[in-house]
């Protein structure tokens with residue numbers, strides 16, 4: 001596979017564009033994405049599934065930038081959305097409604113209505129109350145909503161942080177698999193509902209295929225039971241969660257994933273729907289930041305950067321790991337153990353803790369690798385910091401994919417009231 005972020009004469013490039021050239025044009029902090037890497041990952045997964053009927057519904061929450069979505073739309077991707085905002089973005093980027101599934105534990109009436117009128121492929125229903133609400137809404141406007149119920153197969157998939165585990169019984173997500181027959185019967189009896197599929201999602205950053213195998217086997221078994229009760233089921237949505245390498249280890253391989261679950265589906269006549277987010281975009285992006293100051297105290301060395309937890313929340317939110325490197329490598333630099341921290345007034349504002357990195361100087365550029373997923377999409381304006389620019393690179397071409405926010409943007413919703 002072609003490398004995405006490589007050094008030429010020591011200078012880090014994204015595809016054929018030097019990172020310092022991007023910074024010279026659009027400043028720091030900035031997210032930089034590789035269109036080529038996004039395409040490769042999509043094609044790897046799609047290729048591994050081969051001619052088994054499938055829909056890769058990219059999970060927009062991982063990175064909802066319109067350029068990212070357009071890149072995927074061109075390849076035939078669908079979208080997994082969790083809000084009216086994500087529906088709006090996905091449609092704007094040209095993702096057809098019949099390739100969109102709507103997940104999320106708390107969809108509002110307005111969001112359900114937006115999905116209905118767009119004509120999406122399926123609603124992933126997470127509670128009995130939501131099922132009733134959707135039926136009311138659909139039948140009031142003479143429509144029938146296609147649904148899958150999200151079931152929890154009781155698989156506690158190991159993920160790096162308990163915040164990203166969702167497949168066990170005691171979670172706010174989905175319904176217990178044991179309750180599925182009752183709720184499918186109820187769904188079938190409601191006037192505004194058409195039962196169409198079954199849905200699951202067992203967590204995020206899952207590095208082994210066994211939890212998927214275990215969960216899919218249970219859900220296929222459930223499909224047999226439901227079909228014997230007369231339900232017409234045409235698809236199985238196995239969610240997302242395919243894990244990637246952040247620190248040099250192995251991510252899940254598309255081939256291993258396909259080999260693990262396709263045999264369970266053979267003969268089932270179920271279209272396979274997947275909702276990968278991180279797998280597609282995680283390694284396709286970096287966050288570029290500039291070192292502001294160096295500081296020592298209490299036996300610690302701090303590298304203070306112009307990016308903070310508002311720009312990249314993963315390290316402080318769930319101990320997410322991102323490799324830190326200088327953009328320009330120079331020979332013979334000793335490594336020093338540092339905390340890379342941002343300018344925000346929170347002790348929890350860090351990008352990397354106790355990390356051995358080459359000695360850096362104020363003014364130098366650093367990258368945080370593997371920041372394409374849950375980077376910008378979790379960014380905020382906390383401390384009244386405009387959110388970073390986003391840049392898309394394709395071959396030797398760079399394009400601004402989102403301009404850096406301005407101070408005016410920060411107050412726009414409060415003026416002109």
Ligand SMILES: Cc1ncc(COP(=O)(O)O)c(C=O)c1O
Pocket residue numbers: 059062080103104201203204205239240241242275276277278279373
């Ligand atoms: C329902 C659902 N689908 C898909 C995803 C995407 O997960 P990932 O980016 O790990 O593939 C998530 C992430 O939380 C999710 O909650």
